[in-house]
Amino acid sequence: MPKRPQRSNPLALAVLALLFERPMHPYEMAATMKERGKHDSIKLRYGSLYTVIAALLRAGAIAVKARQRQSGRPERTIYALTPAGEKELRLWMRDLVSRPVKEYPQFEAGLSLLPILPPDEAVAMLQQRLVDLDRGIAARKKTARDIVLGRQIHPLFMIEGDYRLAIDETERRFVAELITRIEKDEWRARDTWRRLHARRARTGLLGKSP
Numbered sequence: 001m002p003k004r005p006q007r008s009n010p011l012a013l014a015v016l017a018l019l020f021e022r023p024m025h026p027y028e029m030a031a032t033m034k035e036r037g038k039h040d041s042i043k044l045r046y047g048s049l050y051t052v053i054a055a056l057l058r059a060g061a062i063a064v065k066a067r068q069r070q071s072g073r074p075e076r077t078i079y080a081l082t083p084a085g086e087k088e089l090r091l092w093m094r095d096l097v098s099r100p101v102k103e104y105p106q107f108e109a110g111l112s113l114l115p116i117l118p119p120d121e122a123v124a125m126l127q128q129r130l131v132d133l134d135r136g137i138a139a140r141k142k143t144a145r146d147i148v149l150g151r152q153i154h155p156l157f158m159i160e161g162d163y164r165l166a167i168d169e170t171e172r173r174f175v176a177e178l179i180t181r182i183e184k185d186e187w188r189a190r191d192t193w194r195r196l197h198a199r200r201a202r203t204g205l206l207g208k209s210p
Contacts, residue, residue, distance in 0.1 A: 007092055007095070009052060010041075010042045010043070011042055011043065011044065011048055011049065011052050012052045012055065012056060013042075013089070013092055013093075013096075014029075014033060014038060014042045014044075015029060015049070015052055015053060015056060015062070016056070016061060016062070016081060016085055016086075016088065016089040016092075017089065018032060018033070019062055019079060019080060019081035019085070020081055020086065020089060023065045023066075023078050023079060023080040023081075024078065024079065025068065025076040025077055025078045025079070026046075026049055026050060026053060026076075026077075026079075027076065029049065030044060030046060030049060036153060036157065036158075037143060037144075037158070037161065038160075040143075040161070040164070041160045041161075041164070053079065056085065057079075059084075060082060060084050060085070061081070061082060061084055061085030061088055061089075062079045062080065062081055062082060062085050063079065063080055063082050064077055064078070064079060064080075065078045065079060065080035066078045107171070115193060115196070118193070118194065118197045119182055119190050119193045119194060122182065123179055123182055123183060126175050126178060126179050126182075127179060129175055130172065130175055130176060130179070133168055133171060133172045133175065134172070136168055137165065137168050137169060137172065140161060140164065140165050140168065141165065143161075144158060144161045144162075144165070
């Protein structure tokens with residue numbers, strides 16, 4: 001079974017994992033992901049789900065197990081994991097869990113180009129990010145609590161939420177410290193930073209004339 005490009009699509013991994021539990025039709029897959037809050041970690045769209053299922057079928061990772069017909073409803077196809085699909089699922093999971101890879105978060109890209117914003121505006125934007133992070137952290141804690149208590153899902157199956165929360169809380173500390181460092185002019189670059197933007201406003205150029 002081809003290992004690429006399917007390993008680049010987390011939704012394909014989710015489908016394999018769901019079928020590892022039991023055969024399902026696509027609607028049940030999507031409903032199960034939403035019930036468990038997995039759509040917060042893995043982007044879920046019905047069109048993409050059917051595209052992924054078709055690709056996994058072609059690769060031999062899943063197979064049609066049965067077709068259901070109910071009065072007044074469209075036919076539903078139930079899919080099952082094949083031995084090749086289970087092997088790929090385990091290999092993929094081992095690779096994901098054991099091997100760190102370089103990712104390209106949008107915030108990291110923004111930080112790499114932060115001087116494009118004047119220092120006062122950069123601080124204001126970072127302060128807004130703090131507000132949004134605080135809201136997100138509070139909402140994530142509440143959602144996790146509601147899912148675990150209300151639906152009696154074991155915390156083991158919600159550990160991605162713990163990971164995301166740890167990242168958000170770490171980012172919050174970093175952003176708060178970065179604001180302080182800019183405000184205290186820790187790099188002694190604020191005047192230069194402001195002059196660059198003043199020059200840009202006058203001439204349309206950030207740097208020195210050639």
